[in-house]
Structure formats: C-alpha cells, structure tokens
Amino acid sequence: SGLNNGTLTVSATQADTAGNTSTAATQTITLDNAAPSAVTITTPIETDGLVNAAEDNDVLIAGSGAEAGNSVTVTITDNNSSVSRTVTADNSGNWTLSGSELDVSGLNNGTLTVSATQADTAGNTSTAATQTITLDNAAPSAVTITTPIETDGIVNAAEDNDVLIAGSGAEAGNSVTVTITDNNSSVSRTVTADSSGNWTL
DSSP states (O other): OOSOSEEEEEEEOOBOTTOOBOOOEEEEEEEOOOOOOOOEEOSSGGGTSEEOTTTTTSOOEEEEOOOTTOEEEEEEEOSSOEEEEEEEOOTTSOEEEOTTSOOOTTSOSEEEEEEEEEEOTTOOBOOOEEEEEEEOOOOOOOOEEOSSGGGTSOOOTTTTTSOOOEEEOOOTTOEEEEEEEOSSOEEEEEEEOOTTSOEEO
8 A cells, every 4th residue: 555556566586595585577457545535516406406296206317527537426315215316427527427227216205315436447445425415205285275266166157267265284384275276178377375385376
C-alpha cells in the first residue's frame, strides 16, 4: 500500500547454500488502490423529489461524474429495506437507471435515502453520493359527496348549467375531481379542498 500507483515490477531470485544468486525472473503488475471520485446524482429526482403510486415501480435516477465504463450502483433505502441496481457509465461519465429497474413500491412511505457509488475496473469503490426523496404511494381515503345534490337530487332546466356539487373528507389542499356522466358523455371539473377538507363546485 505504500508504493506508488502504476506499474510495479516483481522480481524473484534464488540463492544457493554457497551464496550464488540466480538471474532474476520478472513480471509486472499494476497497482491501483485509489478510489474513484464520488459521482453526482441529478436532482430533483422525479422532477419534484416525490415518488407517488404511479412512479413507485420505475423510479428514474440519473447522474454524472463517473469514469467512462465504470459501474455505478444506486441503492434506495427506507432504513429497513433497500433496493439496488447497477448501470455502466457512458463515455461522458453519465449514467441513468430507468424503466422498471428501481421498484420502491415495497419500501415504507416517508423519506428514502438514495445513494450512488462508482467502482472502477480494479474494484475500488468511491464514497457515496446521497440524496433524499419522499415516497407517498398510499391513496387518500374516499371523499364524501353532500346529498341530496341540488337539495332534491333533481337537476331541472334552470339548474343544468350550474349544478352545485359539494362535499367533505378530503385532505387539506388536495385536488378533488368531480365527474358527471350519462354513460355516453361526461363533464369533469377539479377544485382544491379547503383547510377543513371541504370542497365545492
């Protein structure tokens, strides 16, 4: 470990009991015990740092700063369980894991730690680059529609262009989408729930 990185020459000689020494047999080896530098993880992950139910089976992680051809291992953990995948850096040192390569649907909701390391051809591993993301793949509970709609459950000619739909049970700030259909056509509108979870169209 105290020698300089690069080509080392290995030589071996033998000496007999009279003290005569043979010529040296030589071979060369390469010493590479220097860890590569840490890579960079592109942020925000998933454009907003939040992984929802539609994204949890194919989290996109990308980055740069690897040496061309090095392997980059990405690990995502919730501190109890983890998923890991490895990808090869391109000629510019960029790397991407996409598709179904990183499925975090089995991890616990909350803050997840994303770490990425690169390993060179000699097997040396860099220190980890880390980022955090939030996993929230739990669907909210169903809202409640206030009934009867239009006080009597009937929409007449005077009401059909401004039907009043209201309800409760949403999480504050969540969007509530109301769709009315006759099984052939439909109309939809979206409103934001107030701080009490109530909403009105």
